[in-house]
């Protein structure tokens with residue numbers, strides 16, 4: 350059982366509290382910090398917190414609090430983490446870890462030097478579909494991963510601070526790309542070094558300084574490619590999709606829109622359909638169990654189990670820092686229109702990998718290119734002769 354303090358009483362703080370208190374969980378949010386007394390009191394009443402305060406440090410230092418959960422705007426993550434380190438409190442932080450890799454690295458170093466437990470709340474790497482896919486990938490079901498694409502697009506965030514580049518640290522690349530990048534990284538292999546990024550971004554619709562639409566490619570040292578597609582200008586709800594392509598198979602995940610639950614209504618009932626749904630009439634795409642389908646339940650289970658067992662969770666501050674470093678390179682690339690190197694002053698994975706062999710051996714003399722049953726019933730392979738380089742066709746039946 351864990352006693353948690355929630356820093357922030359907004360959108361994600363409430364989702365987190367719903368998840369932590371969900372089903373028959375023994376874990377409790379016992380304390381809350383919010384800027385205004387009204388919001389702190391309301392959150393405390395809604396979730397049965399015994400302590401509330403408008404003083405962040407008072408909540409972090411409170412003796413009943415074992416784990417501090419940071420659900421504050423991006424520009425306050427670092428100060429909140431440092432306060433947890435000062436009071437030697439375990440800390441779990443929402444995404445993105447920092448506004449940039451420099452902030453993230455300072456947070457990583459601070460928690461590691463002080464020895465406090467720290468976890469990175471990357472919920473989309475804990476959705477049931479993602480977890481199942483990752484097991485299949487790790488078991489080799491789709492072979493060597495060549496391309497891992499992840500897309501998060503929606504019509505734009507719900508609070509003012511997201512739109513202010515200084516507070517948020519960026520636009521949709523930082524806000525949504527952090528999820529996509531960590532999803533691809535997991536599929537490609539967290540120990541495989543991301544080396545370069547090419548990114549296009551633009552501000553196509555919103556009156557903001559930051560980007561509201563971006564597409565990027567992340568090159569990994571073993572030749573695999575990650576791709577992120579992010580937007581704050583997409584219409585029609587929240588689109589969360591992943592595609593993974595391997596030498597032995599393919600995975601497609603649709604986590605939010607069009608997941609097999611469709612409903613028509615004239616609009617007579619309740620207003621809430623799903624996060625960023627945009628509409629409550631006509632044909633709609635509700636989500637069965639949003640807190641679970643977005644990964645929050647499995648995420649907190651992993652975090653609290655790791656905390657109790659003195660282990661690392663699946664998503665750590667180190668992961669958050671690597672993601673921030675990739676995003677920094679994406680912003681540089683969007684400016685220079687060149688491939689930009691990922692700057693990783695701390696790297697703990699494999700080094701100097703070569704591009705893995707793309708050639709599939711058929712027999713001693715040939716490489717295999719394709720194998721197919723044709724519509725006229727022939728079982729055909731196309732081979733490349735090793736000695737001559739010629740392409741030959743062979744019928745097997």
Ligand SMILES: NC(=O)c1ccc[n+]([C@@H]2O[C@H](COP(=O)([O-])OP(=O)(O)OC[C@H]3O[C@@H](n4cnc5c(N)ncnc54)[C@H](O)[C@@H]3O)[C@@H](O)[C@H]2O)c1
Nearest residue numbers: 357358359360361362384420421422423443444445472508
């Ligand atoms: N899926 C996810 O993991 C996910 C989803 C949404 C948001 N987030 C992250 O959660 C964090 C908070 O986002 P949100 O959507 O809950 O925002 P929000 O605006 O709904 O809530 C933010 C909370 O922080 C408080 N706050 C705002 N400015 C503050 C300040 N200057 N000092 C102290 N407190 C302040 C607000 O009063 C509010 O309680 C962000 O880092 C965001 O990226 C993560």
